[in-house]
Amino acid sequence: MTYGKDAVRPITAPAIRAQKGQTPIACLTAYTTPMAQVVDKHCDLVLVGDSVGMVLHGLPDTLGVTMDMIIMHGKAVRRGLKRALMVIDMPFGTYEESPEIAFRNAARLMQDTGAGAVKLEGGVAMAPTIAYLTQRAIPVMAHIGLTPQSVNTIGGYKVKGRGIEAQAILADAQAVAEAGAFAVVIEKVPDILARRITAEIDIPTIGIGASAACDGQILVVDDMLGMFAEFKPKFVKRYAELGTDADAAIARYAQEVKSRAFPSAEHIFGDAPASVVSS
Numbered sequence: 001m002t003y004g005k006d007a008v009r010p011i012t013a014p015a016i017r018a019q020k021g022q023t024p025i026a027c028l029t030a031y032t033t034p035m036a037q038v039v040d041k042h043c044d045l046v047l048v049g050d051s052v053g054m055v056l057h058g059l060p061d062t063l064g065v066t067m068d069m070i071i072m073h074g075k076a077v078r079r080g081l082k083r084a085l086m087v088i089d090m091p092f093g094t095y096e097e098s099p100e101i102a103f104r105n106a107a108r109l110m111q112d113t114g115a116g117a118v119k120l121e122g123g124v125a126m127a128p129t130i131a132y133l134t135q136r137a138i139p140v141m142a143h144i145g146l147t148p149q150s151v152n153t154i155g156g157y158k159v160k161g162r163g164i165e166a167q168a169i170l171a172d173a174q175a176v177a178e179a180g181a182f183a184v185v186i187e188k189v190p191d192i193l194a195r196r197i198t199a200e201i202d203i204p205t206i207g208i209g210a211s212a213a214c215d216g217q218i219l220v221v222d223d224m225l226g227m228f229a230e231f232k233p234k235f236v237k238r239y240a241e242l243g244t245d246a247d248a249a250i251a252r253y254a255q256e257v258k259s260r261a262f263p264s265a266e267h268i269f270g271d272a273p274a275s276v277v278s279s
């Protein structure tokens, strides 16, 4: 191991921040080593999202995701990365209470997984926490608009920032930029609002269901690969249909086992000594 060198991915939080107004920032989630390896080849930023709870653990929302759960996936992702910045979501309940508690948990996430930054949900209300962390060596990505950990107070995963609510979302964007976030995810808001925010703040905006004008885009990798079959929000573009492919492959396998078509000669080992097999 090269001292000091292998620890930092070539793409750092300040490098992402410097992409503002330059070429768009390509981001995806990953939760496992093999997926992280593929995303690392092509994307600038890999998010270990708390969506892992819904996508891989069958939870109904992201609120049940724990530190231990996200740390396990973070360690796996870290092993697959050579280049991209690794960002890890702070789970619900691990940062809202106070900046001090947020620091304790963010430091643990970075120490245990090797992530280069954390992400947390919230705008104006979380600005003091974002400032506290960034002033203490923890790069923070903010997340505004639709914040899935607030599903119970919002009452669903609807578009945010239509009508007068747009003012509050713009204030959130300005607050997190002012507090020192190196980038901000903007989820499920009208195109015109995401455009205006992107034009008005000096940190990169990363859109998900937001606008092509954002400084970057993010999706849940399982969604864009069509692996998470039942989840089809408007903002997800399907670049593959791996869920359908898996269904067909597994159906064929089960049928071939039952008909003894599998395994065939090419999958079995020959030449046991006659003394063993004859009786």
Ligand SMILES: Nc1nc(=O)c2c([nH]1)NC[C@@H]1CN(c3ccc(C(=O)N[C@@H](CCC(=O)O)C(=O)O)cc3)CN21
Pocket (backbone or CB within 6 Å): 050, 051, 054, 055, 062, 148, 156, 157, 158, 159, 188, 219, 220, 222, 223, 228, 231, 232, 233, 234
């Ligand atoms: N697989 C997956 N992809 C995601 O993008 C994602 C997660 N999981 N889990 C965490 C959050 C939750 N997110 C969500 C969840 C639902 C919708 C959504 O559009 N749901 C409904 C509409 C609901 C409504 O309008 O009230 C839909 O039509 O799909 C959007 C983002 C985004 N994040």
Ligand SMILES: CC(C)C(=O)C(=O)O
Pocket (backbone or CB within 6 Å): 029, 047, 048, 049, 050, 051, 052, 089, 143, 185, 208, 218, 219, 220
């Ligand atoms: C959808 C992205 C932005 C996220 O927060 C997650 O995957 O948890």
Ligand SMILES: [Mg+2]
Pocket (backbone or CB within 6 Å): 049, 050, 051, 062, 089
């Ligand atoms: Mg998340």
